[in-house]
Amino acid sequence: MSSLASDADEGREIARPTRSQRDPEWLRERLNAWIKTRAGDDAEVTEVVLPSANGMSSETLLAEALIDGAPQSLVVRVAPVAESDPVFPSYDLDGQYRLIEHVAATTDVPLPRLWWSEPDPAPLGAPFFVMSRVDGRVPPDVMPYTFSSWVTEATPDERAEMARRSVEVLTRIHAAPIEGSGVEPPREGETPLQAHLRRLRDFYEWASRDGVSSPLIERGFAWAEEHRPAETETVLCWGDSRIGNIIYDGFTPAAVLDWEMATVGPRELDIAWMIFIHRFFQDITELAGLDGLPDFLTRDQVATDYLAASGHQPHNLDYFTLYSALIHAVVMYRIQTRAIHFGQAEAPADPDDMIMHRKTLEAMLAGTYWGSIK
Template sequence: MPELTERDPEELSATLTQWLSATLGEGANPTIIDLEAPASSGFSNETIMVTARWNEHGSLEEHRLVFRVHPTKHTLFLEADFSLQYRVMHALQGQPSVPIPTLRWYEQGSETLGVPFFVMDHVEGQIPADNLPYTMEGWLLEASPENQAELWWSGIETLAAIHQLDWDALGLAGLANDSFGKPGLDRNMNYYRAFLDWTSHGRPQPIAEAAWEWLVANKPVENGEPVLSWGDSRIGNMIWDHFRPVAVLDWEMASVGPPEMDLGWWLYFDRQFSEGLGVPRPPGFPTHEETIARYEELMGRTMQDLFWYQIFAGFRFAVIMCRLSDLLVGSELLPADSDMGSNNLATQFIAQLLGLPSPAEQA
């Protein structure tokens, strides 16, 4: 939910120019020549895109920067930790198999924008759209099947590379220590159960609750050591150049857990944006069976209970959608009597996958 429209652009430009001047030091003399908030920048942070020039190494250089700003009016996630994504991305800087935008600065104080923010370099490339989804229109759907397959496989290889990192050695041991239980599946289930209780405010959530009961009744046994979990692992959170990832974005949901958790999220959203919407997958995308086999080869371990992990992905998405509906109502982008909190893409598709009555029928 970009909030740039609620800031005076000239005042914001002057504020950021002053901050850049203090940060860059004497003689930089920065100027901002363009400033915007992308409409697709999401709800968990405010995003401000800046083009600036400053003196560097004896010449005037132009830089495209991305300011990720702590939300000033809303928090999408339960107990959201704005610094988490910065800490994870900082730890991953320089990993050749996991491309991360170059991070520049983290501003903890509130003197400049009223809230913390961090700054990273803009990465050129293309991002598959969510609205309308890439399965319905856009550059990926228009690409050749060969290029679609190249994108899919290179994304899967990047996901496996994330899971092969030593998160403890990278200084991310803090991901395994919080109040929601031991690291792994238990912690993630406990977190999203608490998240649902927090965001539902006692309102009926028949599909989410039915999915939770199914998840608890069919909970798998974890095998192998937990890995660094990206959390929001999907092709729409990568920047692509020539059908290969050049940046992995959006680490707000990062945790430690079984690799099936990320792979299940990846497969779930592929299904959500195709069969969940009644449209075919891009013709070049490999089958899920081929994907799982390749992932097992990359990881050197068997991926188990992936249908369960897809339902868990749908449950988590349903919880997020419940919270998102409140934010949209609070922003007067949805009417107060909207049923989006319980009747949305996630709950509709979960009902389809589990053979439940549709959320509209249960309203």
């Protein structure tokens, strides 16, 4: 399955051990030689930085370059090296590049400028693509923006505007044509949601290939199959539709990032993921004894904002928010198995303890979670 990097973030450093790093000067020299083949002999890469808050799937490099005599701040997304025991079994960086290119050409979704894609692993040791850096601010994951951040310091009206405009981004993405996107279609006889479930199950079975499985995740799969709703209109879905993947200018989205989860399916996949990931951070914040942002990105308000922006009334959000929690559980499970592999975590006696939001998923399966939300 494509990357499901919801960045559960307490495991970020565990999930990105030092052996997965590349040397910045080696990268600069290699990238400098490569960029001349694309932008001419006068092009030069002057600096490459590996940000400390790099992600858990593909790696992000920040580069400064001169192209046609003008300074350019670039972002280079690089597939992980094999020896880093990647979180996901495969990485299609060129496919992500082509998808972003497609969305940019067919919608008004705010996106970074794309420069080049390099599917050949020879220049940097793995495939990569290059895009412009976009100025702005991103809701932090470490510590989560619900603890103390520019989001919590905003006024209620500013946060309402931020939520509304973020939901509007989903409606713009969902207006993109599926044809030409390059996103993997369902198999013959499958619905898009059935295909999504199959790929999630395949990823889970790959992640649990050492023989240790999670009874809670297995229960989640059984529930998701048994309660799978009739499907509504199929659209192009962003997949990792969370505000932590948006760069904001003030409270307005300036760039949408991270398309590795992109799929086709019901638009509720994106709507519910945006709701659930906020609840994930909010639950952590409340466990720490803090107020967080209980009135931000609520299920009812996201649905209302989506209806106002698109004319589509979201359906079956109980199902799709639980399914989001299941997706997130599989990712968390894989992150922890990887940490155990690197000796940076010990295997718990109960495999379900590898799921950080275990209690949330259990409550959702029991039908008690949303009733406990004030």
